[in-house]
Amino acid sequence: MTESAAEAAPKSTRFLRPERVKEATLLAIIAVSVLVFAFLIEGYLSGRFFNRVTTSVVVVTLLAAAQALVIFSRNIDLSVGSIVGVAAYLTGDFLAATGQGPITAVLVAIVVGAVLGSVNGLLVAYGGVPAIIVTLGTLALFRTLLSIYSEGANVLAGDLPSWVLEFNNVTLFTIAGFQVRLVFLIAVFVVVGLQFALARLRWGRRIYAIGSNPSAAAQAGLPTASLVFWSFVGSGALAGLAGFMFLARAGTISATAGAGLELESVAAAVVGGVSILGGSGTMVGAFLGAVFIDTLKLSLVRVPEVSEFWRDAFLGILILAAVILDTVLRNRFNRRWSAEARKAMESTGPSAVGMARMAGGGGGTADA
């Protein structure tokens, strides 16, 4: 259904879809800021900096993906930072006790995250409580439970199997000083996989459909509750994986690990063009948003003129500027784009294009 609907859309709009425009704009903004920083900071453009960003962006990338997954269905998950903390701590504890290998560790982290995500999912999807309230509650609940569990003690790097401390440095191949590290590849793989699934698979299109118009989706007979539930489980699982990455990066885990990351994940998703109102945005966009914010963070640290006190404010200003620029550019494209669509509608009749816009979500129900 999805395929044929897309085929039905006029050729001219196919490559200039709004999400492609958003992604291209953001990519351009990232490129411009890198150039600006290259002027400000000596020795900035190097393979080393590429390695820094690609290693440090992993946690936020996974969280931006987790966030996007629930935002698409017009929900939000403010508990991801706490899930990272719990998953990192419990996985660390598990590794300290058993000395298992990476695959088991990743699985433990993902399962811990998914279980916590399912708590959110149950309350939101079947409890009918707004996601922002549920996850605000679990944000503090998960963290408090972790504080009680940890009794203020940290997971110590010395107790972990030695592979954990080196995990971030595992490099698959190096091109001219640019290292492609395993952790980055995992993050990219997750993003691309989800992008594909959300764009092509039935449940993916349905999640967008719920976000576009929840009551219409329910009216159309979509299993909205179970889709929302599973999107929270997925979000939790991704946050759990991010927790494992956090463990590998920090080595020592305290009960505050990951605190504040929820806001960063929302920022990354929104900067990446994911509409906070649901129904639109892409995983690739969220990924680019994470890259943008992380690049700014890592670069600002190296600009001595921006003092410690101003850095956060400066980061906020730059993010706002990026979003405004993105909105202005997008509106221009949108105007042109809707004019084209109107023209197309006049020539082919309203229903064909209209259905194409709705994409596979509504269409899929017929087969279900």
Place this chain on the structure above:
Amino acid sequence: MTANKRRSRVLGPLVVVALILAACGGDSGDTTTTAGEATTTAAEATTTVVAETTTSAAAETTTSAAAGGEAVEITAGDSITATFLPKCTNIAVFPQANSGAEEAAAELGSDPAEFVGPADCGDTTGQIEFMTNAVTQGVDAIMLSNNSGDQLDAPAQAAADAGIPVVTWDSPIPSATGESVFVAQVDFDETGQVMAEMARTILGDDGGEFAILSATPDAANQNAWIAAMEEVLATPEFENLVLVETVYGNDVAEDSVTAALGLVDSHPDLELIMAPTTVGIVAAAQAMTQEGLCETIKVSGLGLPEEMAPYVESGCAPEFALWSFVDLGYLAYYVAYGIATEQIVAEEGATFVAGRMGEYEITADPTRDAGLRVLMGPFSKYNAENPGT
């Protein structure tokens, strides 16, 4: 739809419970830090007004107890209520300090102090609320590790006005406003000396470039140690050691890793990162380890032996130092108990015996313009020969 509604009636209260628990939780570090900085100037404005009344108020409250002369042995008496307020509850050293305070309370036959504070050390304004609450509750004593610069002046003064002794430990109130006495872990000047010496040991006689990775720009003890170290560095003996930059990791692991790697990238000739914070030092050591930089850039500072063990072994952190936080909490409780039960007076020259730790004297604090101090000491240095674990 009706089925959904019925379910929500069951689950609704669960969410309420979750939200109530939420009130006990902490909040996120990064965002609150900037908010705290914004209010600093306002707090400073009130400081100057109240500071003048401090010393007289502290002196007036106590006349009965013996001052000077022979040491007063602090003994078990009435049970007191007290608040033990650390910079935050989630950094390993603070529960350690609290366990020392509990040990002292047990010896003195008193109820243990309430251990409360912001969950997150990046939260520099959270302590204000806890201080204010303690005063409102009318506890008999407050033991505080200040993480809020001058912002606690007003609530500390309110405590002093209510006759509640405020014993600071680990990190004092810079202006000493409302503070009875500061239980210093080590002499702050000695911290500077020890850090400079460790830097010289690691960098060798030919010296080199090093940088400091601190906690928050508001942490009074961090700033005092760094200032003391800079003074030592100015002497000819240490002229080969070049301090290139001081950065802050907010005592948050992720921020500290980012800050440490930022230092590495900004200063190609960097040979050492000195982190006078237990969070920063371990984050810096981990950052160097995973980037394979341990050969060229060493890490030192103040760290917990159990957290630093793998990095001492790998040679990433050849030497670092610390004192016992258990002892610090123990001593702080003895001092607070002694003052609250009027066995000792918070004034210069008073001497006392604090349980297993022996005799101490209250002196003027040489590291601040005002305020009294009890000096605990000494430092322990940890390295491959003495890993401390």
